[in-house]
Amino acid sequence: xxxxxxxxxxxxxxxxxxxxxxxxxxxxxxxxxxxxxxxxxxxxxxxxxxxxxxxxxxxxxxxxxxxxxxxxxxxxxxxxxxxxxxxxxxxxxxxxxxxxxxxxxxxxxxxxxxxxxxxxxxxxxxxxxxxxxxxxxxxxxxxxxxxxxxxxxxxxxxxxxxxxxxxxxxxxxxxxxxxxxxxxxxxxxxxxxxxxxxxxxxxxxxxxxxxxxxxxxxxxxxxxxxxxxxxxx
Amino acid sequence: xxxxxxxxxxxxxxxxxxxxxxxxxxxxxxxxxxxxxxxxxxxxxxxxxxxxxxxxxxxxxxxxxxxxxxxxxxxxxxxxxxxxxxxxxxxxxxxxxxxxxxxxxxxxxxxxxxxxxxxxxxxxxxxxxxxxxxxxxxxxxxxxxxxxxxxxxxxxxxxxxxx
Numbered sequence: 001x002x003x004x005x006x007x008x009x010x011x012x013x014x015x016x017x018x019x020x021x022x023x024x025x026x027x028x029x030x031x032x033x034x035x036x037x038x039x040x041x042x043x044x045x046x047x048x049x050x051x052x053x054x055x056x057x058x059x060x061x062x063x064x065x066x067x068x069x070x071x072x073x074x075x076x077x078x079x080x081x082x083x084x085x086x087x088x089x090x091x092x093x094x095x096x097x098x099x100x101x102x103x104x105x106x107x108x109x110x111x112x113x114x115x116x117x118x119x120x121x122x123x124x125x126x127x128x129x130x131x132x133x134x135x136x137x138x139x140x141x142x143x144x145x146x147x148x149x150x151x152x153x154x155x156x157x158x159x160x161x162x163x164x165x166x167x168x169x170x171x172x173x174x175x176x177x178x179x180x181x182x183x184x185x186x187x188x189x190x191x192x193x194x195x196x197x198x199x200x201x202x203x204x205x206x207x208x209x210x211x212x213x214x215x216x217x218x219x220x221x222x223x224x225x226x227x228x229x230x231x232x233x
Numbered sequence: 234x235x236x237x238x239x240x241x242x243x244x245x246x247x248x249x250x251x252x253x254x255x256x257x258x259x260x261x262x263x264x265x266x267x268x269x270x271x272x273x274x275x276x277x278x279x280x281x282x283x284x285x286x287x288x289x290x291x292x293x294x295x296x297x298x299x300x301x302x303x304x305x306x307x308x309x310x311x312x313x314x315x316x317x318x319x320x321x322x323x324x325x326x327x328x329x330x331x332x333x334x335x336x337x338x339x340x341x342x343x344x345x346x347x348x349x350x351x352x353x354x355x356x357x358x359x360x361x362x363x364x365x366x367x368x369x370x371x372x373x374x375x376x377x378x379x380x381x382x383x384x385x386x387x388x389x390x391x392x393x394x395x396x
Contacts, residue, residue, distance in 0.1 A: 201349065202312040209348060216348040220311045223356060225348065 009036050016040040017047070074150045075099055078119065082109060091157065098140075098153040106156060107166035107192065113143065114171055120147045124172035127179065129186035131212045135160050137188055141168070158188065167193035185210040251391045258301075259385035262329065262378070265300035265320070266293035269307025272334040272368040276306045279371035289378060297323040302381065303358075304374075308336040308343065309351040321358045329385070331377055332360045335367045342367070 012024050013036065024040070027033040079099040083090050086109055092100035101109065113121045121143040130138040136157050144151040156165055167190035169175040179190040180199040187208035190196060197203065206217045216225055237247045248256075264286075268276055280286045280293060294300040297320045309317055321330065332354050335341030340352035354360060361384060364377035 205311075221315055223311065223314060223351065225311070226352060 005032070008032075009039055012036045013040050013043050017043060074152050078150075078152050081119070082113075085112065098155045100155050100157065103156050103158055103165045105166075107168065107171075110166075110168040110171050118148075120145045121152070122146050124168070124174050124178070125151070127175060127182065129182040129188055129210070131186065131210065132157065133212060137163050137186055137211075139165050139182060139188055160187075163188045164191050165189070166191050167196075169193050184208070187211065251389045254390055255386050255388050258327070258388075258390075259382040261290040261292075262302045262381065262385065263292045263294045263300050264302040264304050265297055265324065266295050267303075267306075267320070269305070269309060269313060270334075270336065272306035272337070275368045275371055276304055276333065276374060279374045284371040284375060286375070286378070289375070289382065291378065297321075298325060300324055301327065302329045302331060302378075304331045304333050305337040305354045305358075305360075306333045306368075308341070309354050309357075310349050311351060312349070314351040314354075314357050317354060318357045327388075327390075329361045329381055330354070330358050331362045331364060331374075331381060333364045333374060333377070334369055335365065338363050338365065 009032075012027075016024055016036070017040070024033065024036050027036065073096045075096055075098055076094050079090065079094040082099065082101070083094075086105060089101055089105060089109060090099070091102045113119050123144045123146060124141060125144045126140075126142040128140050130140060132138050136159060138155055138157045141154040141156075142151065143154065158165060163186075165188060167175070167179055169179055169190065170192070176193075176195065177199060179193055180195070180197060182188050183190060183193075183196065184198040184200055185208060198205065201209070202220075205220070207214055216227055218225060241247070268274075278284060280291075286292075291302075297303070301324075303321060303324060305317065321328070332338045336343065336350070337354045340347060340350050343350035344352060351357065362377045362381045364373055366373050369377075
């Protein structure tokens with residue numbers, strides 16, 4: 001590319017940035033026109049990144065220095081709404097990642113979460129269990145609203161001795177198999193489930209495999225289950 | 234067959250009945266169509282047009298009562314082990330079992346930590362041919378089936394077994 005041409009392109013890009021596209025469109029040579037347009041696009045992109053970066057930085061600083069920011073985090077917001085409606089149902093401080101609830105009136109809360117028009121959590125996206133150690137088991141629910149497009153995570157912790165949580169299988173039908181699997185793997189009992197059986201393992205299996213202290217049974221119907229195979233590795 | 238051979242018209246074959254039955258059985262081992270895991274996909278590929286198991290006279294049967302060969306294609310869990318055994322018992326004699334792939338042979342990747350996996354299907358049913366691979370390609374399965382055919386061909390169903 002000659003120096004002349006470069007100079008011409010630079011001039012045209014300047015004009016283009018100022019909003020004058022007529023001159024660029026009037027270029028006869030297609031190759032040159034293409035070059036000018038691509039240079040213009042590049043210049044515009046560069047201008048955009050430099051202008052947008054600065055306000056984002058300011059915003060972040062503003063958030064950190066504010067004393068009590070009005071949180072729009074859904075877990076904070078809806079956690080507060082739940083606590084206002086069902087007094088004493090929270091099991092821990094509100095935070096950004098999840099809402100920790102007590103198991104006692106979970107069925108009523110779940111029913112309300114789905115039916116209340118301003119919340120309308122119509123989809124249970126995921127439900128799983130977790131062995132938290134220290135004798136605690138936890139069930140987790142990821143809820144999403146198709147209408148409002150907001151989502152929250154509910155966690156309910158129970159002790160191993162009394163691992164009972166009300167079933168929400170009648171509220172979100174997908175919960176049927178979800179809860180059966182959690183029961184199968186963690187031994188959390190879902191009270192009120194209409195088909196409370198194991199999901200994957202055989203009915204007469206002993207123990208719950210995803211618990212941290214799980215010990216494999218020695219035989220199953222006369223078939224020996226070797227624990228750790230010797231002579232491997 | 235020295236004396237009788239080539240003594241008759243074109244279409245007459247002279248053979249021992251024993252050997253003839255073995256030959257007939259070896260060229261039509263109908264297999265029981267059931268798959269347990271990814272090996273089943275390879276078994277399906279072997280049965281489909283490119284590899285075409287029907288060349289070997291092998292036809293998938295959906296009932297154990299009509300099948301001669303059971304191809305255990307995949308991971309046998311403890312829950313399934315009892316059912317595999319039951320299905321084997323439902324097959325009519327003479328019956329054969331092929332353990333296809335690492336899982337059916339020895340537990341495969343679940344050898345050490347799979348608490349729910351049977352470490353080889355030979356724990357519950359007698360196995361005739363083991364096909365290694367994870368999963369074996371259709372060629373490997375076909376080789377296994379050819380080995381099984383050899384085995385069937387060598388059998389002498391009418392000959393009295395010597396003590």
